[in-house]
Amino acid sequence: MAEIYLRGLQEKDAPYMLEWMKDPAIACFFRFDAQKMTVDSCCDFILKSGEDSRCRHFAIAKKDTDEYLGTVSLKQIDQETGEAEYAISTRKKAHGTGAAFQATRLIWKVAFEDYRLRRVYLNVLAENQRANAFYRKVGYRFEYCEENAVEIQGVRKHLNWYAINRKQYMEIAENESFK
Template identity: 45%
Template sequence: MKLRELKREDMAGMLEWMTDPYIRQNFRFGSDKIDEKSVLSFIQNAGSALRAPIEGNTIHYAIADEESDEYLGTISLKAISIANKHAEYAISLRRKAQRKGIAIEATKEILRLAFVKYNLERVYLNVFSDNIPAIKLYEKCGLVLEGEFRNHLVVEGEYKSLKWYSILRTEYQGKYGIPINN
């Protein structure tokens, strides 16, 4: 597994997970407006992984197979705050890439980039409270439960609760033993 910039060739794989009902059940937005044009626009506006983050922007990385470079999913640092040194984490994998340890590897790498390369203090996320596989991933990678917003969203006519997780710079350093310059 490696992280790289998104490419036009990733469009088919992105459309695959974005329209997969099994994967979509854990997302808030509908798939009715997703088409090749919108995915291509997403790729073009993804932000370069080679430049420094900009206040308020998002950097998306493709999760790709180390050998073949096949697109497996997307992992992101969203709503980056340079002033407050935090960003929101997000990940989505194609079904064929799930349950193979790829999400753990990709999450460890995006956290390394967040704390070592981008010098952030905090990475956070929210997840549907009933998304147990994702919760297990986040906890395994060292994210800490901060709290729950009960019945916070209505998704397809049903109330959903959100759990909020984060990992701080010092927690990351303690878990992974990677020195971080301040």
């Protein structure tokens, strides 16, 4: 299992971000047009990512080399409701290494311990079987399927919604060592 940590995004990460955005096996599940993305647009995202207090984006990086493996985020952070949206995307070379699993646990620590949130949620295309299996494995609870929720390239698609709350996080954290 790869040893990882979370750090702020850096401009040097831009070409690697673009790598996962341009990977057809990954990009086919995006709701944005990844083909329009460039290294410059990735750099712009990185530079602006620190300006919005309602979003926190972190690089998933290998401990030994600081190599960028992906991005994990808390978006739409709402202190009033105590909720935030989770998002993650990783380079293909990180798939199957445990990096996404560890990054999810680390972002939960940020959400529930640093921000003191009560709930973290996500939505994913119902057809994205790999991601749906990952979210269940890592500990998210399936809430519901929203039929015909989004349109991608002219086709209506279903979204599955998942969440984890503070109590569920605490139960998992008691049984595991979060670094």
